[in-house]
Amino acid sequence: MTSPALVDAAALTAQLTGPGRLFAAIDAVPTTGSTNADLAAAARGGAASGTVLVADHQSAGRGRFARRWEAPPGSSVAISMLLRPAGVPFERWLWLPLVAGIAVADALAALGVRPQVKWPNDVLIDGRKLCGILSERVDDAAVIGIGINTTLDADRLPVPTATSLWLEGCAAPATAVVAEVLAAFEPAYRRWASGADLRRWYGERCATVGRDVRVLESATRAIEGTATGVDAQGRLLVSTPVGERAFAAGDVLHLR
Numbered sequence: 001m002t003s004p005a006l007v008d009a010a011a012l013t014a015q016l017t018g019p020g021r022l023f024a025a026i027d028a029v030p031t032t033g034s035t036n037a038d039l040a041a042a043a044r045g046g047a048a049s050g051t052v053l054v055a056d057h058q059s060a061g062r063g064r065f066a067r068r069w070e071a072p073p074g075s076s077v078a079i080s081m082l083l084r085p086a087g088v089p090f091e092r093w094l095w096l097p098l099v100a101g102i103a104v105a106d107a108l109a110a111l112g113v114r115p116q117v118k119w120p121n122d123v124l125i126d127g128r129k130l131c132g133i134l135s136e137r138v139d140d141a142a143v144i145g146i147g148i149n150t151t152l153d154a155d156r157l158p159v160p161t162a163t164s165l166w167l168e169g170c171a172a173p174a175t176a177v178v179a180e181v182l183a184a185f186e187p188a189y190r191r192w193a194s195g196a197d198l199r200r201w202y203g204e205r206c207a208t209v210g211r212d213v214r215v216l217e218s219a220t221r222a223i224e225g226t227a228t229g230v231d232a233q234g235r236l237l238v239s240t241p242v243g244e245r246a247f248a249a250g251d252v253l254h255l256r
Helices: 009-016 035-044 090-110 174-193 199-203
Strands: 025-029 051-055 076-083 116-118 122-125 128-138 141-149 212-216 222-230 236-240 243-247 251-254
Touching: 009 025, 009 051, 009 174, 035 051, 035 076, 035 128, 035 141, 076 174, 090 116, 090 122, 090 128, 090 141, 090 174, 090 199, 141 174, 199 222, 212 236, 222 243
Parallel strands: 025 051
Antiparallel strands: 051 076, 076 141, 116 122, 122 128, 128 141, 212 222, 212 251, 222 236, 236 243
């Protein structure tokens, strides 16, 4: 017999769905390969915008640049959202993972921790990674995946630079974590979908802006400078000795 999911989908549905709301259906499973992959398949099958899938464990979770996202069963929560942003130009979709990062940081702050967002969307506490985000386009849909370390203890951290809510003193149950994330994401998404200029909104809330940084473009090439903001496409602007550069992708290190 399969154990029930730790996340209470019925409670989330009652709280977060209904007429005029962003989310249409919320389901939770104890384990799956990848919530993003599951919703990508659902998107191709015609699933409605606002479909959400939550899992207590992923056996084949993915991060940016095809990296694996791994955590022991029951120590994290994976949230994927399927959205069909009708009428929003595709070039603006590049903002979606950035918007999600800010929403997650707001949600976790409401739970009593003090997160920061490192461009584009890593959520950190004191420089240690708590949450990763992956956004994918599937035809006319966007699938946004969010992985948050919840009860992971120090002995099971995948890397020394990771952390979890439990290690940061937050014992909120998984259902409460998911509820806060979805509740924070809805107004952030509506701001994005309205066509609002997000540069200042994001820049004021991103810990990378104003910091000296090193951007790793490849295994052998890195650029150093001061992050000054983001442009209209959400690219990171970095002032370097040879002029300003705009980065659409790349690993960013905050320099002390």
